[in-house]
Amino acid sequence: MAENILYFSMNRCTSVEQPDADTLVSTCRLQDTLTSAAVTLTVKLPDLNIQAASGRFRHAVRGEIADIAERLEKLQGVRVGSGMLKIIEGLIGEEADLSQLAYMVEEACHGVILTLTKRVLVHAPDDAAGRFAFYANMVKDNIRLYNRCAAFAEGTPLVADLKPSA
Numbered sequence: 001m002a003e004n005i006l007y008f009s010m011n012r013c014t015s016v017e018q019p020d021a022d023t024l025v026s027t028c029r030l031q032d033t034l035t036s037a038a039v040t041l042t043v044k045l046p047d048l049n050i051q052a053a054s055g056r057f058r059h060a061v062r063g064e065i066a067d068i069a070e071r072l073e074k075l076q077g078v079r080v081g082s083g084m085l086k087i088i089e090g091l092i093g094e095e096a097d098l099s100q101l102a103y104m105v106e107e108a109c110h111g112v113i114l115t116l117t118k119r120v121l122v123h124a125p126d127d128a129a130g131r132f133a134f135y136a137n138m139v140k141d142n143i144r145l146y147n148r149c150a151a152f153a154e155g156t157p158l159v160a161d162l163k164p165s166a
Contacts, residue, residue, distance in 0.1 A: 008033045012104075014111040023051070026111040028104040034060040039072070039104040041080075043112050048080040057101055065101060072105070080109045117145060132158065 010032035017025045022045050030037040039055035053072035057065040065071070071092040078087060088102045088109075117138075124134040136158050139145045145152050152159055 012107070014107050016111045016115040018115075021045070024112050024115060026108040026115075028107040028111065030100070030104060035100070037100070037104060039101070039108050041075070041105070041108045041112070043080055048112065050075045050078045050080065052076065053105070055101070055104070059097075062097055065097070068101070071098075071101070075105065080112050084109045114145070117142075136161070 012030045014026065014028045019025060024043045024045060025040060026043065027038060027040045037057040041050050042052040043049065044051045053075040055068050055072050057068055074091040085102065085106050088105045092098060092102060120138065124131045139152050139159055140162060146159060146162065147153055
């Protein structure tokens with residue numbers, strides 16, 4: 001059997017830590033067959049302003065994003081919230097080579113949003129039916145949660161009735 005030259009694997013994860021009462025640190029990491037990258041955002045609470053942004057991005061074919069520090073520095077002072085992708089692309093650039101970087105910054109922002117959403121989840125009812133309705137309504141009320149975690153992914157029972165507008 002011939003060796004499969006089309007082999008590809010990818011792992012992407014986002015983690016959020018709270019080093020003190022006023023700060024969240026969100027990191028999105030990407031490791032695939034061709035890319036090794038990470039973006040870290042430090043976000044100040046309660047206003048959700050990006051206090052610092054750093055990262056690295058190395059692609060086997062295209063090389064490194066040489067000016068990544070300068071591009072990410074432009075995010076300082078931006079508030080995490082709706083419409084983030086347009087803001088991110090406007091600040092760090094929309095060139096094709098930067099699309100993955102912009103996506104990673106957006107994912108780090110969504111990590112912050114989901115971390116804060118977790119605080120709402122503790123108020124869900126104790127019964128299974130009540131919890132189900134609580135979570136489903138939460139996504140309907142805040143469409144930014146749609147497709148942002150496995151529970152709220154397209155096709156799952158919690159969002160089965162939801163038809164978000166593109």
